[in-house]
Amino acid sequence: TQEIATAMGMDGRISPKFLHCGPGYGGSCFPKDTAAIVEIGKEYGEDMSVIAAAISANEKQKQKMVEKIVREMNGISGKTICVLGLSFKPDTDDVRDAPSIDIIKGLIENGANIKAYCPKGIKEAKWRLEAYNNKIKYCKDEESSTQDAEAIVLMTEWNQFRGINLEELKNRMKDNFYFDLRNVHTKNCKVRSLFKYYPVGQK
Incomplete structure (x- = not known):
């Protein structure tokens, strides 16, 4: 948790x-x-x-994220899930071994349709997910990627996602599941009233 x-981080040798x-x-x-x-x-x-x-443990963690999404949404077959962030960290287009790749594959294998947006990672993700691209719509911004989505999965903590307007986000969605896999909005007082909100490692 x-x-x-x-x-653990209070120990100066760990940080x-x-x-x-x-x-x-x-x-x-x-x-x-x-x-x-x-x-x-x-x-x-x-x-x-x-x-x-x-x-x-790292491989299991990615699978656990898929299982959590499927469980909390009571199945995802035929549902549209928006993935925000594809690169393994912010401010890069590097998608090599990014958790997004395995998690998107897992969501699609469970029947989901994906709408994805990343400020820099789309080009590389397209060829790494080539076999799955018939189930993925790559979007030009977070607004279009969240339109009519039943869930959001925030995968990479880009700064522009930190300041996103949560009310507008919810109003564009078909349902209001939000899986914040980077705990970007855990301290936002509005997030739990607007969404069925699931961070990682805390309630």
Whole structure:
């Protein structure tokens, strides 16, 4: 939970900066490097069990996000889900090993239709999700991506999503499920009155 992460972050040797709850880590470096360390360990007869467990936990976290969305929406077959953010972190077009890729695949495999918007990540996501693109509509902005959606899944914490008008957001939607996988709006006093709101690691 977020409370445990906050307590751990009080230790100066750990720091709170990399202990935020979320849908899993991604990017071009960390997934590749952790996998490489495990393989090097195998070559030298060393079981890198802690790193291997972190890799496994990261994969499970992405699947848990899919399961949570399906469970809370009582199934998603035929429903339209808006995904905000495709890159693995803000201010980049890098979608390599981004949680969005596996989560979108999981949502589509459970019958959902996806409307997606990302300030920079759409071009790369299109070819990484090529086999699924008949179920994905890539939108030009957050307004068009949320129109008539039954749920929003905020995947990447771009600054422009932090300042989004929540009332206008809800009014464009067909239903009001909001899965805030980066806990961007947990402190907004309006979010729980407007949405069926689901952050990560806290209520």
